[in-house]
Amino acid sequence: MSKTPIPKPTESELEILQVLWQHGPSTVRFTNDQLNQRREVGYTTTLKLLQLMLDKGLVLREDDSKTHVYRAAVREEETQGLLLDRFVDSAFGGxxxxxxxxxxxxxxxxxxxxxxxxxxxxxxxxxxxxxxxxxxxxxxxx
Amino acid sequence: MSKTPIPKPTESELEILQVLWQHGPSTVRFTNDQLNQRREVGYTTTLKLLQLMLDKGLVLREDDSKTHVYRAAVREEETQGLLLDRFVDSAFGGxxxxxxxxxxxxxxxxxxxxxxxxxxxxxxxxxxxxxxxxxxxxxxxx
DNA sequence: TTGTATCTACGACGACTTTCGTATATGTTT
DNA sequence: AAACATATACGAAAGTCGTCGTAGATACAA
CATH class of the missing domain: 1.20.5 (Single alpha-helices involved in coiled-coils or other helix-helix interfaces)
Incomplete structure (x- = not known):
């Protein structure tokens, strides 16, 4: 009965989620390459972000092979809905x-x-x- | 020809702007009272925020009398449009x-x-x- | 004049976010 | 085996944001 307590993703985390939503489960390398099509980001930066997101429960990972594969743990519409609520509240007075x-x-x-x-x-x-x-x-x- | 370079207000700054938009020019005291109807905020916190907003050009102030009066320097719809753009970009991929x-x-x-x-x-x-x-x-x- | 209330100015701390350097492990090629 | 490429883990710096304590100014009341 407990609603999933999804932590609000930051802007950078959202960028990553967009990649995962769009392309499905991805390695750090692939994710970072995608991000770099829009702006310059270091590899370890993306890695760190994904690790933090793992802690927060925003993503899951499979480390069967040497190279970990991350995938979104939150659904796109659900997350967007959450953010939308907050945004409407703060910017449009509800x-x-x-x-x-x-x-x-x-x-x-x-x-x-x-x-x-x-x-x-x-x-x-x-x-x-x-x-x-x-x-x-x-x-x-x- | 130069578009107005409105700096993006933070969430707390938005709260204050909502007060100013809704009630017109206000003292720090009044603004703070309004904010406290929703959550607890210290007086000097509100003061500091307003001072920062003054630097950023988000508000103007009249210090004719001892007690300063602040008013919004950015229009409501304009600001909301700006934020909306950013939000659509980051949360909905544009x-x-x-x-x-x-x-x-x-x-x-x-x-x-x-x-x-x-x-x-x-x-x-x-x-x-x-x-x-x-x-x-x-x-x-x- | 002395005390009291209220105001502004300013500095600093803690939390959070983003970024990256560096250490270390693991696999691959010659 | 030795050298190399690539992966993860970790710590820490730098910036922003919200918060508030404290000091100093100003007006007013007793």
Whole structure:
């Protein structure tokens, strides 16, 4: 019954998690190479980070072979959700609405993406109303 | 032509900015009182923070009277936009879409808010298409 | 004038994060 | 075996952030 007490990853740890999420279980070498495509990071720096993340429970590792293989111990969406909560709280005073509006306003959004969002909105509304039909109702009954 | 080089506020600085945004120009005492409604913070801590923020250019102050009055030097939406960019980058690999979907999925959203978002989506689409009519088009023509 | 309350300025400490140098183990090649 | 490449472990430096103690200034009350 205890919720998983996921520790909040730091920015650098997030960078690493992105690599692991995207590419699956990886060696230190591979992870470091990926990071270096964006910015310069020393090998031992990446190693140390992964070791710390292991302590925190953010990653798991297999040391069957000489070279250890790390993989994410936290799921992408779960982690992002956690961070999102914190962020909405500290930057938007808790109003997720405000944040969504800002995001939609500031970032270029393709027509396809707009459609995706609309579809999600429909889903939410249907679930809220407990409808099993997909027919949209326009007004509340008088 | 130079974009305003707003330094990224830390979490504590954000807390203070929220107070200033919400209540307008404030003394250290008032600001500290506000903060203490949420958590315990020492007076000199708040003072120090405000002084640092003054150096960074995040706030301005008037020291006409003995007691200084601080006010936000950065606008709310601008700052939030800046932070949002950084956050989307580090937590969602740059995909604002993914983040919006998460936010809508995870947070309870009232019917009214859903309508607000729909309205915003319509606006965006109209602007993109350069339409002056507000008539919504339902389908793409076959 | 003397005491009291309230303010600003400033320095410093502890926690956390990121970074890297160095030591050491292990495997590989000649 | 000797030299070399590559891996992990560990300690520590450097920077940032939040916190607060203390000193000194200023106004006001008794």
């Amino acid at each position: 109003s997720a609405m405000k944040m969504v509006m800002q995001a939609l306003g500031n970032h270029p959004t393709s027509a396809d993406e707009l459609a995706q969002i609309r579809s999600l909105l429909n889903q939410i509304e249907e679930q809220r109303n407990g409808n099993s039909t997909s027919k949209p109702q326009n007004d509340e009954p008088a | 995909s604002a879409m993914k983040m919006v979907m998460q936010a809508l999925g995870n947070h309870p959203t009232s019917a009214d808010e859903l309508a607000q978002i729909r309205s915003l989506l319509n606006q965006i689409e109209e602007q993109r298409n350069g339409n002056s009519t507000s008539k919504p088009q339902n389908d793409e023509p076959a």
